[in-house]
Amino acid sequence: MWRDAALVAGKDLRVEARSRVAINQVVPFALLVLVVFAFALDSDRDTLTRVGPGLFWVTVLFSGLLAIQRSFVIEASDDARDALRLSGLDGAGIFLGKALAVAVQLVALEAVLTVGVVVLYNVRLHDPLLLVLTALATTVGLAAAGTVYGIIAAGLRVRDTLLPLLVLPVLAPALLASARACEAALTGAPGDGWPWVRLLFVFATIYVTFGVVAFGPLLEEA
């Protein structure tokens, strides 16, 4: 399973490295969203600083959706999904590989957006451990849940528009938890953030487990 996961993750990341869709489209889109929010709320700098964590994770979520969609678009071209089925790779391995590739892209995106939030929103970073664990749990949960719903939508003609409708309500609790945890870290009250981080790890564990078990059958039906 782990060998298959590494193989699929390597393939997906190689596709992104060669196509440069993430660099040329997803990252600029994410930065654009941050800038638009900065312009919209610029008259009230305090508000911008206060809502910064929420805006950061909303931006990650919207941009992450593009990365998740992209992860399944590459399997749709020229019936590559059939090739994935025929490859004999383990379904759980394929899930872990695709989720890992999405997660790696999200981590890179979050790093860029963190710089953007600090510069544009005048946010000061405190309690790095809480922030890093929040980002880790949210990234894993987002990548796992997105990959599960990505394969559900993959076989449908309306997949491009359906995926956000499926994923956004599911990820809303994670979005809320990550925003609250980051807010606690940035306001110097980390004690308020740890319960949210625990919730995020539970969310991530549920979707990783569900994906490992269900992705193979879902791939067959896609």
Add this chain to the structure above:
Amino acid sequence: MTLAVRLRSAVSLLGRFPALAGVDLDVAEGEVVLVQGANGAGKTTLLRACAGLAAFASGEAEVLGHDLRRDRKAVRRRIGLLGHATFLYDDLTVADNLRFAARAAGASAASADEAMTALGLDGRLREVAVAKLSAGQRRRAAVAVIVARRPDLWLLDEPHAGLDAAGRDLLDALVRGAATRGATVVLASHELDRAAAIASRTVTMAGGQVIGGLLARPAPTMEPVHVA
């Protein structure tokens, strides 16, 4: 005689439509069988079902000793399917695609290099993205994936389509070479003269059933291309 494919009253549904409506077919190991028939006869579905991509709804279906009614995944690693699509990733290079397919099938990266050489995808072409290849080169790359995977059962759907004369000759030689090494080949084609020349037997499909076949005959001799 060991059978690579054994189907009895096999039914496969596309939605509610029986694309295979009770197929009976035996293919012995090492045979090269041509499946002919009009459009919509069920040739493509037969190949996809034998590859484990389409489910059998009823009947008996054994491929390479695996009961596909019970588990249609286990056999896939031993099968090479050339479909209408190339099954390649457009953004990856030819070499990337072949190495991924070979490693996924448990073959070595070296087998991917040998397959590219065998199919004439040498030098600069290896590092070209599949999206930038001509249709014929993409078809060669798709055949190279099968060669790299070293399958026990080759399922070829219109294998000559899109290939130039040299490519067709090369494909024919590869098919003969695979059969010589003990692999089984089932190919569906409308180019009957060309395909019949490499087949040891021809079966005819109509309405989702096998309605007739010719007796086995030895394939004409031709120097096969050996892939180490």
